[in-house]
Amino acid sequence: MVVEAGHFALALALGLSLIQFLVPLWGARANDPVLMAVGPTSALAVFACISFSFLALTFAYLNSDFSVLNVVQNSHSAKPLIYKISGVWGNHEGSMLLWVLILALFGAVVAISRNSIPMRLQANTLAVQAAVTIAFLLFILTTSNPFTRVVPAALEGQDLNPLLQDPGLAIHPPLLYIGYVGFSISFAFACAALIDGRIDAVWARIVRPWTLGSWTFLTLGIAMGSYWAYYELGWGGWWFWDPVENASLMPWLAGTALVHSTVVMEKRDALKVWTILLAILTFSLSLLGTFLVRSGVLTSVHSFAVDPERGTFILGILILFIGGSLALFAWRAPMLKQGGLFAPVSREGALVVNNLFLATACATVLIGTLYPLALEVLTAEKISVGAPFFNFTFLPLIVPLLLLLPLGQTLAWKRGNFLGTAQRLYAVFGISLLATIVLFAATYGGPVAAPLGIGLGLYLVLGSINEIATRAWAKGTPLSVAWRKARGLPRSAWGTALAHAGVGLTVIGIAATAWGVEAIGSLKIGERLKGGDYEVRLERVIPRVEANYREEAAVLTVFSSGRELGTLETMKRLYVTRGMPTTEAGILTVGLGQVYASIGDTQPDGSVGVRLYHKPLVLLIWIGSLVMAIGGGISLTDRRLRIGAPVPAKAVPPHAVPAE
Amino acid sequence: MRFVLALIASLLFSASAFAVQPGEVLKDPALEKRAREISTGLRCLVCQNQSIDDSDAQLAKDLRLLVRERLVAGDTDDEVENFLVQRYGEFVLLKPSFGTHTLLLWLTPALVLVLGGMGAYAALRRRPQPTAAALDDGEREALETLLKHDQST
Numbered sequence: 137m138v139v140e141a142g143h144f145a146l147a148l149a150l151g152l153s154l155i156q157f158l159v160p161l162w163g164a165r166a167n168d169p170v171l172m173a174v175g176p177t178s179a180l181a182v183f184a185c186i187s188f189s190f191l192a193l194t195f196a197y198l199n200s201d202f203s204v205l206n207v208v209q210n211s212h213s214a215k216p217l218i219y220k221i222s223g224v225w226g227n228h229e230g231s232m233l234l235w236v237l238i239l240a241l242f243g244a245v246v247a248i249s250r251n252s253i254p255m256r257l258q259a260n261t262l263a264v265q266a267a268v269t270i271a272f273l274l275f276i277l278t279t280s281n282p283f284t285r286v287v288p289a290a291l292e293g294q295d296l297n298p299l300l301q302d303p304g305l306a307i308h309p310p311l312l313y314i315g316y317v318g319f320s321i322s323f324a325f326a327c328a329a330l331i332d333g334r335i336d337a338v339w340a341r342i343v344r345p346w347t348l349g350s351w352t353f354l355t356l357g358i359a360m361g362s363y364w365a366y367y368e369l370g371w372g373g374w375w376f377w378d379p380v381e382n383a384s385l386m387p388w389l390a391g392t393a394l395v396h397s398t399v400v401m402e403k404r405d406a407l408k409v410w411t412i413l414l415a416i417l418t419f420s421l422s423l424l425g426t427f428l429v430r431s432g433v434l435t436s437v438h439s440f441a442v443d444p445e446r447g448t449f450i451l452g453i454l455i456l457f458i459g460g461s462l463a464l465f466a467w468r469a470p471m472l473k474q475g476g477l478f479a480p481v482s483r484e485g486a487l488v489v490n491n492l493f494l495a496t497a498c499a500t501v502l503i504g505t506l507y508p509l510a511l512e513v514l515t516a517e518k519i520s521v522g523a524p525f526f527n528f529t530f531l532p533l534i535v536p537l538l539l540l541l542p543l544g545q546t547l548a549w550k551r552g553n554f555l556g557t558a559q560r561l562y563a564v565f566g567i568s569l570l571a572t573i574v575l576f577a578a579t580y581g582g583p584v585a586a587p588l589g590i591g592l593g594l595y596l597v598l599g600s601i602n603e604i605a606t607r608a609w610a611k612g613t614p615l616s617v618a619w620r621k622a623r624g625l626p627r628s629a630w631g632t633a634l635a636h637a638g639v640g641l642t643v644i645g646i647a648a649t650a651w652g653v654e655a656i657g658s659l660k661i662g663e664r665l666k667g668g669d670y671e672v673r674l675e676r677v678i679p680r681v682e683a684n685y686r687e688e689a690a691v692l693t694v695f696s697s698g699r700e701l702g703t704l705e706t707m708k709r710l711y712v713t714r715g716m717p718t719t720e721a722g723i724l725t726v727g728l729g730q731v732y733a734s735i736g737d738t739q740p741d742g743s744v745g746v747r748l749y750h751k752p753l754v755l756l757i758w759i760g761s762l763v764m765a766i767g768g769g770i771s772l773t774d775r776r777l778r779i780g781a782p783v784p785a786k787a788v789p790p791h792a793v794p795a796e
Numbered sequence: 797m798r799f800v801l802a803l804i805a806s807l808l809f810s811a812s813a814f815a816v817q818p819g820e821v822l823k824d825p826a827l828e829k830r831a832r833e834i835s836t837g838l839r840c841l842v843c844q845n846q847s848i849d850d851s852d853a854q855l856a857k858d859l860r861l862l863v864r865e866r867l868v869a870g871d872t873d874d875e876v877e878n879f880l881v882q883r884y885g886e887f888v889l890l891k892p893s894f895g896t897h898t899l900l901l902w903l904t905p906a907l908v909l910v911l912g913g914m915g916a917y918a919a920l921r922r923r924p925q926p927t928a929a930a931l932d933d934g935e936r937e938a939l940e941t942l943l944k945h946d947q948s949t
Binding site: 371373376377378379434480485488492493495496499500503504507511515517518519520521522523524525528529533656657658736737739745747 | 897
């Protein structure tokens with residue numbers, strides 16, 4: 137009953153989104169406030185319906201209602217509660233439902249922030265948002281209905297994929313989707329501005345928190361996924377340049393560019409046309425990612441051709457929205473007035489360079505991901521594009537960008553002085569260079585990439601500290617005054633500095649992986665394996681039986697130069713229902729590094745295969761991402777950006793405008 | 797989206813994730829290091845975007861042993877790669893070779909950067925640089941009066 141109600145609510149949401157699409161659009165054309173006011177109301181109604189639908193599916197999962205096909209395929213009565221909940225989005229149909237739920241949630245938030253958004257802009261934005269909702273609701277209802285019943289009902293479910301039965305993966309999809317789908321709002325605002333033919337700094341101010349918020353969540357989502365892959369897949373890698381990862385990296389790169397270009401637009405009323413285009417492209421890449429992952433085209437071009445229903449549908453959505461919005465752009469963008477002049481050497485100029493490099497990096501990932509597919513379709517020739525290609529092409533694009541970053545963030549708006557700016561960074565540059573040389577000398581004969589990368593990361597971290605310090609402190613200022621000034625700096629300045637320092641930390645973490653050591657051996661109980669400065673001893677192997685899996689756990693004691701550091705436990709599991717084995721890596725954190733072990737097959741002589749890694753500073757990769765996200769979050773709390781705060785553009789006194 | 801990868805991955809390799817087995821490791825560390833380096837650049841042909849170094853599939857294991865066999869026989873790194881390409885086609889290389897069929901793939905980054913840079917530069921040049929607005933007749937007269945006034949005092 138609840139399940140049918142959920143299905144019905146989804147159909148109702150489709151009808152309501154049709155209203156949310158047509159009426160406000162007409163209202164904005166006719167300049168009729170009554171019609172425009174239908175937008176927010178219907179957006180809230182759509183959100184209510186989809187929420188109900190989502191809860192209905194969750195209800196079916198919680199009750200292990202095995203008369204619902206989706207629950208049968210992805211749940212099991214003996215599954216822990218948290219995975220019963222996360223099972224809702226751990227499959228195709230449910231994850232699409234989560235997708236539209238978040239879409240509707242964002243629509244609802246735009247609807248309730250009615251005071252801060254001009255009415256026409258809001259009406260058009262909600263209409264565009266509704267168009268996206270309609271497309272995806274149609275997709276779910278016609279090809280991916282999560283509420284399909286099975287008759288007769290099954291006695292037991294087939295369990296959720298064991299790899300997904302993990303706390304990290306329980307929250308990874310929601311985080312990622314909030315990021316992905318959040319860019320739909322920037323997209324909707326961009327289309328609304330094009331429909332209206334008007335765009336100004338107010339627009340940028342309204343859109344910026346949305347972009348920044350989505351970016352923050354996407355950053356967290358990607359970092360979470362990367363950490364999960366690191367500890368769950370058991371290979372010790374943290375980024376594989378897999379097409380599925382690239383699908384989330386592309387919107388992130390474009391979104392990062394967008395976050396920066398909206399700053400220019402808000403502060404200086406420049407780069408309008410480019411910002412609009414970027415907002416369209418960013419969401420287009422989110423859609424492309426959804427297509428790549430959801431259509432099965434990645435597994436093989438042939439599997440896509442065999443069961444093309446879903447893939448073709450999303451491809452249709454993709455073409456409709458990307459094509460439609462780009463056509464709208466081509467038609468209306470020339471009417472937008474350019475404003476805000478600036479010299480090439482200026483903060484604006486630096487941000488243009490930032491956008492150029494990020495866009496190129498994004499294009500590189502895009503071509504690397506799609507090229508093999510296109511080549512196979514066109515010429516039947518099969519090639520692989522994997523990690524070695526991406527490392528080779530991506531790094532030369534990112535390193536110059538990072539080298540320029542501290543300079544750019546220090547340059548003045550409008551017209552900067554390159555030499556003067558470089559002077560302010562002498563100390564930062566000197567210390568980083570010195571650190572690189574010292575590290576290089578200390579690890580002479582080791583990999584060169586590590587000291588170079590760490591120097592670069594340090595340069596970014598110090599550059600950010602320098603940025604805050606020079607703005608708060610000048611020669612002769614007492615420290616107490618400087619501290620007060622630093623605290624008085626706008627939140628967005630702190631956010632920027634933190635996010636950039638986070639990039640630096642991540643770079644240090646990545647660079648230090650070059651120092652990682654690996655050892656492989658087969659151990660009997662009591663035997664030892666040495667990897668670099670660390671050594672493990674196999675203590676015992678314990679068989680266990682849990683509710684939905686059996687496992688063999690190997691307990692290893694970790695030593696460093698004879699001293700015992702602790703123990704770690706690594707498991708080999710067999711999930712009974714699916715008959716699927718998984719590994720759980722055993723990890724012992726030592727400072728910012730980790731000792732990481734996984735076990736393999738038992739050898740004929742009774743010994744166990746053990747793979748041991750020491751990964752120095754590896755945690756910095758994810759700590760850095762977290763710091764980036766915190767930076768984004770702090771920037772969001774900046775006075776100017778608070779959603780819903782009615783701030784007319786003129787009410788902001790000029791001295792409160794920070795030079796970010 | 798990693799969970800979808802996991803889904804796909806789970807279908808494709810159903811042994812524990814361990815890859816290089818203790819028995820495969822070569823005695824000579826220098827040779828083993830080369831073997832690992834070559835392995836990370838070779839695709840496990842039956843897997844979803846995994847190198848043979850990462851994969852547990854039987855084929856990946858066979859390829860790892862083959863690579864080591866060739867190295868022990870005295871092949872250079874390039875010779876090993878060529879040998880595998882001849883056997884399995886270019887599909888085995890995770891970094892495709894540069895050629896007419898991959899021209900667009902390899903040139904895109906440079907093209908986007910150069911064209912984008914030129915586009916941005918042109919857009920910047922086309923717009924008037926921030927210069928002081930020219931004075932109109934009235935203003936010029938006023939200025940001259942002021943200057944004369946200045947000189948006369």
